[in-house]
Amino acid sequence: MDTSTVARAPHVHPEPTSFVWKYLFSTDHKVIAKQFLWVGLFFLAFGGTLAMMIRWQWAFPGEKVPVLGIFLERAGGMITPATYQSIFTMHGLIMIFWAITPILIGCFGNYTIPLQIGAQDMAFPRLNLMSFWTFVISAVLIVASFFVQLGTAAAGWTTYAPLSTNVGTPGPGQTLVGLAIFVTGVATIMGGINYVTTVIRLRAPGMTWMRMPLSVWGLWLTAVLNVLFVPVLGSAALLLTLDRLFGTQFFVAGAAGVKGGGDPILFQHLFWIFGHPEVYILILPAWGMISDIIPMFSRKPAYWYAGTVWAMVAVTVLSAVVYGHHMFLTGMNPLLGKGFMTFTLIISVPAEVLFLNWLHTMWKGSNRFPTPMLFSVGTVFVFGLGGLTGLYLGTIATDIYLHDTMWVVGHFHLTMAAAAFLGSFAGLYYWFPKMFGRQYNETLGKVHFWGSVTFITLVFTGQLIVGFAGQQRRLYDPYQYTFLQHLLSANRLTSYAAFLLAAFQVPFIYNFLRSVFAGAKAEQNPWEATTIEWTHAASPPPHYNYNPIPTIVRGPHELANPEVKKATGRDWAGQAEELPSGGEQAPQTAVPQGA
């Protein structure tokens, strides 16, 4: 069925030429992707700076903060307990909703979905435009919250009630942040609806579900989860705002053992029904992207493609029924706890399939290691550590001790932060030539990789170690406790690793900015990749991507096939490339350009 004609025929507008319509209020998915990227990178730096302040506090509690102390003038350059809780709260929220989400989903979702499935744009380009600018409004709210009386939010990124109600955080900062979460949720839902529809409706002829690149699978499943579960977060944020502004009592309970009023645990249910899918929302795109990138640089098809697809689908389904493991110690009925524990452990099966497939793809390949491949292998490495350390937390008996300790922090940073961060960079370096039409500097990219992977692993392993020794999360000064005093040196070493991790982002910033504006011109297909954004679109792709729309004749990773080698002399064949003789029976519409 030629669904592409639906998008092609009636709505072709000329390419805008004025700055405002071309770069600010564009409906072109490629421009919107870059907009998300710039904002996301800005907030990544912002959230990272906050992380450095937390690390400083744990290494040198109560001492003057060098350099960043200028932001803490009123406290004499030191972090106070009140400021500290705002810092870790905003570090979490900003990294999740304003850094990783826009980069992984806003940027790569927008950029790769239409290009990889052979669409000329998103299904709803104007909704896409609105999604970005709604996101900008939420970003303004979040930045504004830093400037109001009593400061910004301070109830942790999880925003647990009643601490997040007027009982615990009376200032307007927490209200603004609650609204910002609601507004960014609206933006995410708009994007999600767009991605889901685009993948269902606008695949090029021949692009069956099981021929889609794995990046598209990961991003599509993420979009499905977003559409289903972000509304739950939105409702929680809205009810909390009502509690804060209009005196309702959804989440405020009576004192001590007295019933009455609302239920604080209800907030946790609403939060984690969203919150657990959210961790998969943030990792599925990275899984998908590295599942595409590894084959391209192993010069070998993705091992058991269908297994990877179904494993990701299984994780998506299961992600909705495991959230209770965040709440084992809230007084949850033990039977319910056991149910959640069972589902949580089951989720390790599809995860194992993914790992085996990545390893098998590299095995007996012809592996080469430019920066995107290095970052992909790094992602597998840190996600391996992160996944294994989660076993203890999904199991009630071991979670009782480790719950709410730095072990949890180390575990989820290895998965959501390290793997999502390295996965994002894998994607960014991989598609950089396509996005900007220029090549980045390979040496600087490698320096960035080795610095990042080394120190990101050390930072989060350091957190695991002090968590194993019992250190709780979110302590302004852990050394108040007798049983934690000996951990100062471990925490300090971890902080040094964090500072070095930050330092190793400098080569990236330089490389990125320089290459965007002055890098060497990139070829159409520098990686000899097989998917159509490389084989059938220039770098960068023109307005409306493809004309005519290519017809897909095979799966996404046709590499190392001896038949192809015989026919073309190359070790690869594009998804829409018809071979000169024999092999595939391709329809006659495909016109390969990059061959």
Place this chain on the structure above:
Amino acid sequence: MKLQRILTASWKPLAAGALALSTVALAAVQPETGIGLPRDVSLHGHLSDWLTNVTHVFNIILFTIMCVWMGIACFKHGRAHQAEYDLGDDKRSIKIALMLSAVIFVVVDGNLFVNAINDIDNAYWNFDEVDQNPATVRIEVNAHQWAWDGRYAGKDGRFNTEDDVLVWNDFKVPEDTPVYFQLASTDVIHSFYLPNFRAKMDAVPGQVNHMWIQARQGTQGDYDIGCAQHCGTHHYKMKGQLSVLSKDEYQKWLNEASVNGLRAFDATDGAAHWGWDWKKF
């Protein structure tokens, strides 16, 4: 197959290495020095410690295999190596992948699952025996920003009466005796955390939660009580102390405190009457 040979050959040194590493980790369990679990003084803490350490061994083995596998692929199957055209979707490959996943799942997750169910049913969350044991010490804990209020029933054995013993961040319990806590909170959510007992439970406003511990014989001493749930600005200072006393010392302390409690009782002090009738679960 070459891979199989490598895996079989490296099995023994891998397991030995993992065991050595975990022995080092276990040896580090000293009274709050070095890196490792804090000293365990509880009757049942060893259960979760064992489960944690065994899972460490499994995880170290799995992670090492992953790294070795990936490392060999990186170094031996480099640019010069001819890539093998292998889609991995033939029946045999799928069977191997699924079997491997199933084996890992049954061994690692299965071990966790079976032991966790046993541990919580028979130890950590087994409240029936504790409830029926006449020796059990019962304590109500009311958390608030940023301290732990404690209440012992006193001579009459009932809570919220005038001979209650009230403590503030300073709990006393006898050794070798079950101690049954019921927890609530006045303001926000806190979490009552006893690292040396491997015990933790949230204190939530509007509901009563429960947990129990037992100090082993001969573990007299002072142990930290922490708050594990972020509860506001001074969360880090919400620190209490749990002192394990010999049974005689404990009885002596309780008798004295009970007399003092009766003397200090003030019927008009509403804030001091936060207790509740001991709850049946």
